[in-house]
Amino acid sequence: MDQLASDSVISIALAASIFMIFKFMPRILAWGIPFHRPDVIKGRMDNGDNILIIDVRTGAEFTSELGHVPGSINLDAATLAGRINELGDKLAPHKDAPVVVTCRTHNRSPRVAKLLKSAGFNDVSVLNGGVSAWNKAGLPTERQV
Numbered sequence: 001m002d003q004l005a006s007d008s009v010i011s012i013a014l015a016a017s018i019f020m021i022f023k024f025m026p027r028i029l030a031w032g033i034p035f036h037r038p039d040v041i042k043g044r045m046d047n048g049d050n051i052l053i054i055d056v057r058t059g060a061e062f063t064s065e066l067g068h069v070p071g072s073i074n075l076d077a078a079t080l081a082g083r084i085n086e087l088g089d090k091l092a093p094h095k096d097a098p099v100v101v102t103c104r105t106h107n108r109s110p111r112v113a114k115l116l117k118s119a120g121f122n123d124v125s126v127l128n129g130g131v132s133a134w135n136k137a138g139l140p141t142e143r144q145v
Contacts (some may be wrong), residue, residue, distance in 0.1 A: 033113045035128040038137045041069075056080060056112045057129070061104065064065055065139030066131055067103060077108040084119050095121050102127035102134070140141045 002039055047052055053072035055062055062074040075087070099121050101109040114126045127134065135141060 004042075010049070022125055028092075033117060034125045035106065036100065036125050037128050038134040038139055041127060042134075042137075043137050044098070045071075049098060051100055052094045053127075054099060054101050054112070054116075054127060056101060056103050056108050066104065066135060067143045069127070069132060069134055070140055070142045072102070077103065077112050081110055081115055084115065091121075096123065098123045098125070100125050100127050103128045103130045107134050 041051065041053075053069045055068050055072045056077035057068075057074070057075050057076070058076050059074060062068050068074070075083070080087075099116060101113040101116065101124065103109040103112075108128055109126045109130065113126050117124045129136070131141070
């Protein structure tokens with residue numbers, strides 16, 4: 001193999017590696033946190049599981065055309081880390097309950113799920129694909145707070 005072909009193979013392999021790292025970065029950041037498909041979460045909700053859904057998008061995103069999972073609460077990821085102690089009493093009853101964290105696609109939610117896990121929440125997961133996947137699955141949404 002000549003040098004040009006060898007360099008091309010290396011470049012393609014490097015580009016593919018970088019793509020894979022970015023594609024799986026949310027899962028890497030949330031190591032140990034499960035990701036659940038929207039239909040699984042909806043099924044659990046329909047079966048009466050008392051799931052706290054935390055949507056970590058901005059307030060404008062939460063009430064946007066994309067909507068949010070019915071019954072979810074909005075805690076902006078950008079400010080949540082600084083407010084976790086302030087919200088402690090409000091969120092304390094949910095420390096042993098199932099908590100599902102979501103955002104638009106699941107890029108912000110893994111970081112918050114990891115934060116909640118380290119703050120003592122025992123049953124934390126991420127909505128795989130976020131609210132975008134929820135919508136794509138044809139599941140109901142709300143658009144008001």
